[in-house]
Amino acid sequence: MKKHILVIPGDGIGPEVTAWGKAVLEQIASQYGHEFTYDEALMGHAGIEATGNPLPDETLEKAKASDAILFGAIGHIKYDNDPSAKVRPEQGLLKIRKELGLYANLRPIMLFDELLDASSLKPAVLRGTDILFFRELTGDVYFGEKSRSEDRNTASDLMIYHRYEVERIAHKAYQAAQARSKRLCSVDKANVLESSRLWREVVQEIAKQYPDVETEHMFIDNAAMQLVKNPKKFDVVLTANLFGDILTDEASQIAGSMGMLASASVGDGTGFFEPIHGSAHDIAGQDKANPLASILSVALMLEISFGLKDEAKRITTAIDHVLKAGYRTGDIADTLTQPDKILGTKAMGEMVLQ
Amino acid sequence: MKKHILVIPGDGIGPEVTAWGKAVLEQIASQYGHEFTYDEALMGHAGIEATGNPLPDETLEKAKASDAILFGAIGHIKYDNDPSAKVRPEQGLLKIRKELGLYANLRPIMLFDELLDASSLKPAVLRGTDILFFRELTGDVYFGEKSRSEDRNTASDLMIYHRYEVERIAHKAYQAAQARSKRLCSVDKANVLESSRLWREVVQEIAKQYPDVETEHMFIDNAAMQLVKNPKKFDVVLTANLFGDILTDEASQIAGSMGMLASASVGDGTGFFEPIHGSAHDIAGQDKANPLASILSVALMLEISFGLKDEAKRITTAIDHVLKAGYRTGDIADTLTQPDKILGTKAMGEMVLQ
Ligand SMILES: CC(C)[C@H](C(=O)O)[C@@H](O)C(=O)O
Ligand SMILES: CC(C)[C@H](C(=O)O)[C@@H](O)C(=O)O
Numbered sequence: 005m006k007k008h009i010l011v012i013p014g015d016g017i018g019p020e021v022t023a024w025g026k027a028v029l030e031q032i033a034s035q036y037g038h039e040f041t042y043d044e045a046l047m048g049h050a051g052i053e054a055t056g057n058p059l060p061d062e063t064l065e066k067a068k069a070s071d072a073i074l075f076g077a078i079g080h081i082k083y084d085n086d087p088s089a090k091v092r093p094e095q096g097l098l099k100i101r102k103e104l105g106l107y108a109n110l111r112p113i114m115l116f117d118e119l120l121d122a123s124s125l126k127p128a129v130l131r132g133t134d135i136l137f138f139r140e141l142t143g144d145v146y147f148g149e150k151s152r153s154e155d156r157n158t159a160s161d162l163m164i165y166h167r168y169e170v171e172r173i174a175h176k177a178y179q180a181a182q183a184r185s186k187r188l189c190s191v192d193k194a195n196v197l198e199s200s201r202l203w204r205e206v207v208q209e210i211a212k213q214y215p216d217v218e219t220e221h222m223f224i225d226n227a228a229m230q231l232v233k234n235p236k237k238f239d240v241v242l243t244a245n246l247f248g249d250i251l252t253d254e255a256s257q258i259a260g261s262m263g264m265l266a267s268a269s270v271g272d273g274t275g276f277f278e279p280i281h282g283s284a285h286d287i288a289g290q291d292k293a294n295p296l297a298s299i300l301s302v303a304l305m306l307e308i309s310f311g312l313k314d315e316a317k318r319i320t321t322a323i324d325h326v327l328k329a330g331y332r333t334g335d336i337a338d339t340l341t342q343p344d345k346i347l348g349t350k351a352m353g354e355m356v357l358q
Numbered sequence: 359m360k361k362h363i364l365v366i367p368g369d370g371i372g373p374e375v376t377a378w379g380k381a382v383l384e385q386i387a388s389q390y391g392h393e394f395t396y397d398e399a400l401m402g403h404a405g406i407e408a409t410g411n412p413l414p415d416e417t418l419e420k421a422k423a424s425d426a427i428l429f430g431a432i433g434h435i436k437y438d439n440d441p442s443a444k445v446r447p448e449q450g451l452l453k454i455r456k457e458l459g460l461y462a463n464l465r466p467i468m469l470f471d472e473l474l475d476a477s478s479l480k481p482a483v484l485r486g487t488d489i490l491f492f493r494e495l496t497g498d499v500y501f502g503e504k505s506r507s508e509d510r511n512t513a514s515d516l517m518i519y520h521r522y523e524v525e526r527i528a529h530k531a532y533q534a535a536q537a538r539s540k541r542l543c544s545v546d547k548a549n550v551l552e553s554s555r556l557w558r559e560v561v562q563e564i565a566k567q568y569p570d571v572e573t574e575h576m577f578i579d580n581a582a583m584q585l586v587k588n589p590k591k592f593d594v595v596l597t598a599n600l601f602g603d604i605l606t607d608e609a610s611q612i613a614g615s616m617g618m619l620a621s622a623s624v625g626d627g628t629g630f631f632e633p634i635h636g637s638a639h640d641i642a643g644q645d646k647a648n649p650l651a652s653i654l655s656v657a658l659m660l661e662i663s664f665g666l667k668d669e670a671k672r673i674t675t676a677i678d679h680v681l682k683a684g685y686r687t688g689d690i691a692d693t694l695t696q697p698d699k700i701l702g703t704k705a706m707g708e709m710v711l712q
Contacts, residue, residue: 282580
């Protein structure tokens with residue numbers, strides 16, 4: 005198989021972890037006889053530094069020409085504490101999602117048995133959890149009109165949904181539910197929000213087309229609670245952009261660490277694969293970051309964009325072996341980890357390659 | 359002390375649990391020689407059934423004339439699955455918050471040692487957690503303009519904040535932080551939302567007036583994650599209406615059950631006290647509901663609205679005793695609970711009175 009992959013390392017720990025995602029891609033290509041070609045581009049703070057633009061035109065062109073994109077992380081502390089900054093790294097990520105029509109963000113919550121103890125939740129609560137989030141990614145209050153009054157004392161963002169936006173992601177989520185355990189939970193705040201009432205109406209309609217899938221509707225506050233109380237309750241979770249942002253980060257604790265979670269954004273064309281962790285500037289460049297989420301992003305790419313299931317499985321199996329052998333990065337280590345088995349980014353990356 | 363208290367039982371389990379809150383008030387009054395007078399009024403589904411209005415005029419008048427309000431719960435499953443219903447129970451709650459100027463919702467996350475095991479989080483993660491949430495309650499996407507296009511295919515809600523709204527709750531939160539451990543975490547989504555950027559700007563300004571308090575700003579997705587990972591990290595948490603709704607429900611799992619959490623809404627005039635749990639129609643009228651959150655709401659009323667600290671302490675001590683003696687309602691029982699110590703609503707209420 006011939007594929008062209010764009011690598012966008014981004015900010016903070018992005019470059020370090022993405023290097024290992026790419027290394028794994030290269031190894032898979034040579035082992036399975038695929039021909040993967042690569043290009044690289046800038047985004048986020050890195051884009052601003054080089055060109056003044058968080059999403060340089062060149063990056064967008066390269067992205068459109070690619071079969072899949074491996075992305076690292078975005079963001080810089082400098083902007084976080086300056087609410088009045090006009091140009092911000094995150095704009096690059098939001099714009100590329102919109103421009104590439106990446107309306108469906110898939111976030112599987114994978115549980116490696118070996119990491120059950122790394123979570124703050126009790127193993128008995130966790131065991132058996134397997135959730136697949138479908139987060140809408142190109143609508144909602146993220147993209148609705150923003151405004152600031154002239155005296156700067158009033159600020160607003162429009163939370164808005166169109167029927168077609170809900171329909172297309174609902175179909176994707178229901179199809180996934182059919183291929184899994186046939187349960188879908190749609191999360192909204194329909195008791196308060198008009199946009200959530202539209203969301204619920206549309207999901208209720210689409211549900212009729214998938215009579216074999218059992219649908220539940222839940223309010224976001226309740227969902228945030230149930231996810232801690234009894235995560236096993238959930239299978240496919242379908243939700244809006246903002247609620248999905250919150251719930252999936254919360255759910256990352258189920259997997260022991262954000263350092264273990266990958267996500268796939270798909271839609272009209274090329275697919276976009278990234279760890280759900282952020283740029284973590286506090287540990288950037290220190291060989292401390294966990295490269296597994298980037299490597300798992302590559303597994304998602306192989307499976308979802310290229311349909312290469314065996315190759316994807318090969319990667320998750322390799323990770324499983326490394327974890328079973330007791331190796332950990334700092335974020336997933338616990339009191340039982342042998343000190344000499346706590347690895348840096350490079351050592352962990354190499355361990356997975358072997 | 360002479361006080362006039364309005365009791366609004368509301369929907370579902372509201373009447374059952376509120377009865378015990380009121381019984382505790384009566385006992386405190388007689389023990390400490392206070393003169394509490396009571397009135398009762400309808401709201402929510404109960405208001406709609408009786409008058410067609412989720413907040414009957416009479417209820418609002420009585421509320422304005424009261425020194426404090428004890429509220430039960432709101433909501434009915436019938437409306438939840440009918441996104442097109444025009445009149446909804448929740449409108450009553452939202453309207454009374456707005457009409458009474460209840461802009462600050464205080465939600466303390468209290469940890470009873472005895473309940474450490476009832477949580478899905480590990481006891482070691484929980485122990486020592488003590489969080490006080492300040493949730494803004496009369497602004498945000500809850501009250502911004504809602505709209506639905508004529509073809510009904512587009513729906514929106516305006517997420518909007520005015521400077522004065524952020525200022526007044528920020529002051530309350532900082533004052534509370536000064537009286538506690540002098541740490542405040544403000545939660546927003548300033549990397550994406552303009553309303554959050556205003557929020558962060560204003561909090562940064564107010565922070566300067568409280569130099570003895572250490573301020574941290576956190577994105578909502580990260581906060582939702584950290585709350586599970588390391589709840590001890592938080593002390594006073596200040597946040598907007600929607601984010602507060604989500605975070606406090608999530609945090610309820612820290613206390614073992616929503617059945618244990620009370621909240622106080624304060625602002626321009628009378629105070630409003632309610633359990634954070636909902637109407638729980640599935641167990642309504644079955645003598646199963648946990649009355650402790652309503653009783654704890656009464657403790658908050660005595661302390662916050664009437665300044666009666668000893669009386670409030672008397673209540674939490676009584677609850678502590680009952681829990682220490684091994685008594686539980688179903689929601690907070692675990693495998694170690696003796697079956698004959700699992701109590702219904704009434705038995706638990708009486709146990710606390712004793
Ligand atoms: C960086 C930020 C804009 C982004 C989001 O909120 O979507 C991130 O939190 C994510 O979840 O991908
Ligand atoms: C019932 C609902 C409108 C309400 C809210 O969202 O504010 C509830 O969840 C709460 O937290 O008090």
